[in-house]
Amino acid sequence: MKNNLEYKGMLHICLLIICFLVPPPYFAHFPHGHCFKTSPNLLLPQQQQISGTVTDDYGPMPGVHVLIKGTNTGTFTNLQGEYFLLVNNTDILVFSYLGYHNRELPVLGRTTLDVQMESEVTELQEVEVNAGYYSVKEKERTGSISRVTAKEIEPQPIVSPLEALQGRMAGVEVEQGVGITGLAPTIRIRGTNSLRNDGNYPLYIVDGIPLNSTPLQSGGSLTVSTGIDPLNTLNHANIESIEVLKDADATAIYGSRGANGVILISTKKGYDKQGETSLDLSLYSGISEVSNKVKLLNTEEYLAIRRKAIENDGFTQEDVYAPELTLWDQNRYTDWQETLFGGTASMTDVNMAVSGGNGYTSYRFGGSFRAQGSVFPEDFDYKRTTANINLNHRSKDNRFKLDFSANYGVDKNRIFNGSNFINYALTAPPNAPPIYKGDGSLNWENWVVDNPLAVLEQPQDIRANNLLANMALSYTIIQGLDLKVNLGYSKLDSEDMIRYYRERYNPARWDKIDLGTAQSATNRLSWIVEPQLMYQRHWGKLGMDALIGSTFQDNRNSYLNVSSTGYANKSLMGNLSAANEVRVLGDDNTEYRYGALFGRLGLNWAGKYFLNLTGRRDGSSRFGPDRRFSNFWALGGAWIFREKRGVQENVPFWSFGKLRGSYGTTGSDQIPDYGFLDAYEATDGVGGLYPTQLYNPDYSWEVNKKLEASLQLGFINDRINLELNWYRNRSSNQLVGFPLPFITGFGSVQANLPALVQNSGWEVQTETVNIRTKNFSWRTSINVTFPDNKLLEFDNIGQTSYDNQYKVGYPLNISMVYQYDGIDPETGLYRVVDINEDGRYNSEDRQVIINRGRRYYGGLGNHLQYKGLSLQFLFEYIDQDNLRNVFGAPSPGRYGNGPVDFLNTWQEPGDNAHIQKLSQSSAARTAFSRAASSSYGMEDAAFLRLKNVSLSYNLPKAVLQQIKISAMSVYVRAQNLLTITPYQGLDPQGGRSSVPPLRTITCGIQLNL
């Protein structure tokens, strides 16, 4: 430590810079003497007049609030930006203006104090971005990291925090395809890397603890496909920021788990307010309904079509089975969509947090409660309660630091086990029998299938509770060298129970029905220990940031699946001791262990050139004994080639320029545990063992190589920020559940594939401050992504089971379909081309390739502010195709309702119709289903959706001070308010047969005491 003196000098300069740049709460950490040594009469307690001018980049600012800290005394600047105030020498003045950083300045005997206010916007480049094990300034980052903060997250009435990312980030696809609360959204960061469906989850890290991102298994038919989101129990109002790491430079430090990107969630911390305690309270409530319904045939139209079909087939009504024509009321009409999912759901959300602290310790305690109904008939709802604690402490000498956070959440989701419910709403004949009898009980008479509401009598309860606790201890051994240990513990327990009530069945069978339940319980327990050593040093212009650490992680998952029968009474259902018979259908216990050594070396020269080297050696228990370890690394660099910020008139047009690039490898071990074990499990029947999978001891790590180049530009004092990214990720050695024909005994085996998948694309992101005047500001952010997914190589694909699923040179998300050939002018039925003319229609004829992925997508966010009034709205746009709506219906003329398109069917030769002839024949059915899997089977499902609108009003501070409230706002917020799309089905994203996303409108109030 030879250059100790020089170092100290630099430290002072740094501190000085920090004093001006960092928001005020931190300012108070530094003893006054450091910054303002020159003040002569520091301690004189006398009253004096102080005056000054408050300015920003554009000149004097009127209406700035000037307050003596800790009192109610204050004033506003006049039209010339001047203020006059009587103060004590020891007072601290607080200057505040909406959209600008508060500034706190001590009087220190001065009589004039001119203040330059800094807009929150210019700070963008200075924001510290969380990169996981370390953090970097936005300006200096070498990796691709996107970020949303509480400001964007809070105004959304959502359950899963991930929904907040929808439309806000380039390269991040989030789909909440189904309008059922609590289901896991699909999230893809820079496309689909793995051929394995369940191998594309990003890594979730909450306050440093990795969280299993696999959705929770759930047996219900509404929940089975997507599963339950493990992040549901995390209160999104308690999230400070979500960072998404995308490129190699940012993700390689997560090594084998970084291939699909990393999502870092940081919860809110307590703010040190010099002994003051503040209370935040927010409350909102609102209503939701499904955002769309489709146009279906009414009774008259439907019956006419049925009669015509029977006539076309040369039959009479008596020849065929047609209860709608023979048995049911010919005039009855039920709007089944309205009946089955047309309800209005209400929601209420309350959030509270207390925070405060003194110079060394700060805290934040919070809690929330949320209740939300459903759009389905009867009482189904979602309830969530959360609590969180955040404690930060540092020792007097600033060497020891402790951060502790704990988040606990309990949720209860009550839905029902109704397979086919939506399909029912779309295809039940409009004159089907009434649902209820006069006495209010379900009507079963004359239904040819089960009464559609019967499924409501098999309610499903999903409960989860989740504890996430994290403690980070750090100690500065010597200046610049810190030892840090990160300890994490997470426990997620989830229970799922379906009750089969007697009312679910036809009363004629009630005497045979045994009350039963299907129950499952999932427990996920994990701990992590990550000792780390960090070293920071400067040599002249060279700065260095180094980090080395290791990870020990243990995850234990258990899953128990039980069915029980023979309950004497409805109210006992679920209590296994009251069941006559309990059967264990599955009892899985898995353990996953993961160990790693990782490091990072960051270098920078004069704040202009940055180099970042990261590496990780990983071991995972998911691989066979000889294949457990692998190395990953990445190199990133950045060059700030222009950085010119002017003051006032002296503003250059081009203010910032940065080039950035990275290359590296990451991997994925998202495969089931124990796939390498040749093992047997117990059968349901007594005393038996059976093999449950094919085993392969030889599979090993899949490798994802990521390359990225990026250009960042800032104009007019960074009022316009533009970022252009190009990326290319290549995944090789793909780990898949290799689909096998069932003749091998099973449908798949865990294996590495000789396949190379490339995800490349362009991402454009702009942030602009369009207007910024004293009272009005308007900011816009736009992001657009052009993804390109391609299967580059696949050795001998013709000799594998993938031959009919993938094509080299095409995206993974394709369908291989028949060539559509219009409607046969003779028969009036759909035709597809028999390419090899062998008289059969099979995979050899399905040669047309349809891309089912997104062509491009983007988001447009706007934030307008006029005095205390603020309006935020976000549009999401996706260009894609989806399954053609008409093919979701039974073939035209058969039993079951269809879309209004069926009114224009082929009638006679020469017709130019789009819908084939009305007929019930098996030939018609076959033709219809072939056309559905033809090039005609998809339609344009591009859409523009007004995803989120929030209008809020901050009450003027002057008013609030009278009632001792420091801030208060009221707001109206809406989700999925409007969707513009040519798509004919229920939802362009969810498709033709899932509950469309809910349209939600809420009103609320937010208070800060």
Place this chain on the structure above:
Amino acid sequence: MKNIWYTLLIGICFAQTSCEDFVEVDVPDNKIVSETVFGSDETANSAVTGIYNELFKADFSNGGLRSVSLLGGLSADEFWTTALNDELLEFGENEIMAENSYNLPLWSSAYNIIYMCNAVMDGLERYDGVSSTMKLRLLGETAFVRAFVYFYLVNLYGELPLILSPDYRTNALASRSDAQVIYESIISDLETAISNLGDSFLDGQRIRPNKYTALALLARVYLYRENWEKAEAASTQVIGNISNFDLLNNLDEVFLANSKEAIWQITPAGRSLSYTTNEGRILILTSPPPDSQKPVALTKDLIGSYADVDIRREHWIGKLDTEDEVYHYPFKYKVNSADEITEYSMVLRLAEQYLIRAEARAQLGKIPEAISDLDKIRIRANLGQLSVIAPGINRSALLDSIHLERRRELFTEWGHRWLDLKRTERASDVLGSIKTSWQPSDGLYPIPESEIDKNPNLEQNDGY
């Protein structure tokens, strides 16, 4: 200063070396590795018990909606579809799409059982913790089960991939072998079973095959191959084993667990809820159709084939009167739902052996002997003895009565009717006259489309 660095470096290196051990995990408590399974008689025996347990779960053999019994009955003229169910309708109309979602589990569950047999055979050879007597028996049992599954596969689908090892690497690309080759494998497996297995049932339960079980299936295989002598010989051995088997006079007791008529049964011990056999659960109609859980009823055609005096109609066929229609259903299994298991699902029974021998003998010209076998069944059904009514019956008329008797005796059991119509080449005559959509190529089900998609060497059957 330096010391700190060294300490830390050493610390981290230590952390790394301990990583190697850290990522070792134990085998979870719900799994047993093969080496352990085939390390003792007891666990190896459990692996075979597992196969019988899984036969009750496997779609093709569980008697449920996707079973040979139900789908075969629809394809022939035993069942009709009373509920809206396109998948079943396709079987009923013999217009099965290659994508039919009931066809795939029928096929895949059968091959899953074959995998289990192959895995046990492979495990017994690879590890040597099992005693030689146990090994012999287990090899015999798995050979029998494998032969049994292939018998159904070859009859339903024709040419097949012949999978005799558990190695998916080679199996994944297997192409179809001639039916002849499949039958040779079946016969060879059955001969292994006959030589390896003992004479008696284990623990008094008719769940695990013995030598006679294998002989009974062999008799049927020879009948299908029209090797009349061997069919007669094999069935004679089974019929002759009177200490084990007998025809029960009380028709209501035939399908009880371990009834003396049973040659092989599947136990519903692994059932879910309070049902016993799927045949009892699904086929017995308790409320007026349509009911998606109970989507089939017996055809008028079948009901019409019974003479008035035939007591099978009363004992084995149930009736549900509704306002518009009378529905008939199989009532061989009496228990629709119960807490206790009293019935097992019948796979092979003695009555069929008499009918096999009668047919083989008739083909061989041994008319009086054939009549006497057939009469055993007729007497029990309260029908007049042919030896009395028509002792001079000619061979072809006798064969016709045997086939009629097979229909009436074995209805809705394991697709007998469907397979009989096909092997005797009467399918087109019989089904063509009652089903408008019948085509001669409908005799074989389509290979499931997804299987062809996944295995480029698999060819589709004609007509699909």
